Amino acid sequence: MLDKFWESLGEDLAKRWVEHLFGPAGLFWLGGALLALIQGLAQPWVDSFLNLSTWLQGAVALFAIAGVVGSAQVVRLFVFPLLRLLEGYWWSPLSKPFIHLQAQRWEKRRERAWALKKKQLNGESLSLQEKQELTDLETWVHQYPVQRDDLLPTPLGNLLRARERAPRTRYGLDAVVCWARLWGLLPPDLREDLLSARAALNRRVEAFAWGLLFLLWGWVSWLAIPVGLVWMGFAYYQACLAAAPYGDLIETAFDLYRFRLYDALGWARPADSASEKAHGEALSEFLWRGTLKEPIRYPGKPGQE
Known part of the structure; x- marks a missing residue:
């Protein structure tokens, strides 16, 4: 042994x-x-x-x-705090001008995407170039939050924020509040995929940290500065690539297994899609603050009504 x-x-x-x-x-x-x-x-x-x-x-x-x-x-x-910095969780006066720049791009591209989509819905044919442009714009928009107030100053932050906000937009469930509870209800395969995707993202952030530290060799030779900057840029690009599947898996977990959360807590499932958002908001409010607008009736023992 x-x-x-x-x-x-x-x-x-x-x-x-x-x-x-x-x-x-x-x-x-x-x-x-x-x-x-x-x-x-x-x-x-x-x-x-x-x-x-x-x-x-x-x-x-x-x-x-x-x-x-x-x-x-x-x-x-220091990987987690560095990831938060790369996402854009900065001091408000510093982040505001960068958020403004992101918002300008966000509004311009959303308007262009909607114009092309509207043209398509009206039965007008799109040129090959316009079809490719629409595909690129819809991909870009998917990686940004739906609400302007949710924008962050960096592309990486917006990508993760978009996936974080998606369950709230669709189902009324706050991902930050509900995630720890939902995690224990996910099937093992999905949890392993999530852990693997998060590890890949962490490795890219760690690589960015070493690129940042490489700038310190500038006291030895000025060559360290361009090498460090290129290193950081490549690592950041790779972090954005790694964040996309990680965010998609989080969104998938809510899409497929959110009703397990209702069942585990003894809450009635939403009756239909129209009422689901209100149910999700009530559940998120209860998990975060413990408040209810009206008492929840839990189901009885198996076999009992």
Whole structure:
């Protein structure tokens, strides 16, 4: 038993070391070392390392690997607050001008999309170029909130906010309030997909953090600044790509399994789509504040009316 335990532990540690050494953390330290070598700042350290005995060289190498792994773990502690910053949860005076810019694009593209859609609904034929434009605009609009007041200053924030607000718009359910309760009612496969999608998003945010930190090597060489900026831009683009399936899965969870929430809480399901939004708003209000407009009658035991 113990042999298998240590074997599995060793395999897990080896996997983590490889992941960090060849991931953003390893690239950060390797890039800094290369810049120091180019500038001639690291040559005394290299000479000292080569003059060490084989055992000491091995010890220094292990210490360096441990440092890379340890720094990666420290950066992971800041992934969530960094994600919030990338979404655009900033100080209000700072975010307002960026939200205004987003709102201008939002209004312009929604108006153009509606104009093309209206033309199509009226029976007028769209050109091939207009059909492609309508598809692109509808895709873009889908990644932004329906309400102007829900806009955030960044594309990543708007993408996640749109999916977060969708259950409230359709069903009256506040995703922030209801998510923790719904999570326990989801099938295992969907939960695994959600965890995998969120992990992918977190990895992109972590990569952005290392790109931001790479700017610190600017004191070694000015080349670190353009490299860091390109790194950050690519990581942000990848984060937006990863956020799309994650947000879609959250929306899917409400689309397919929201009635499980009503059943688990003993609330009657909405009778039809027309009354569902009001039911969802009442349920969200109860879960958040514990308030009810009128008492809820819970169903009796199985077999009882």
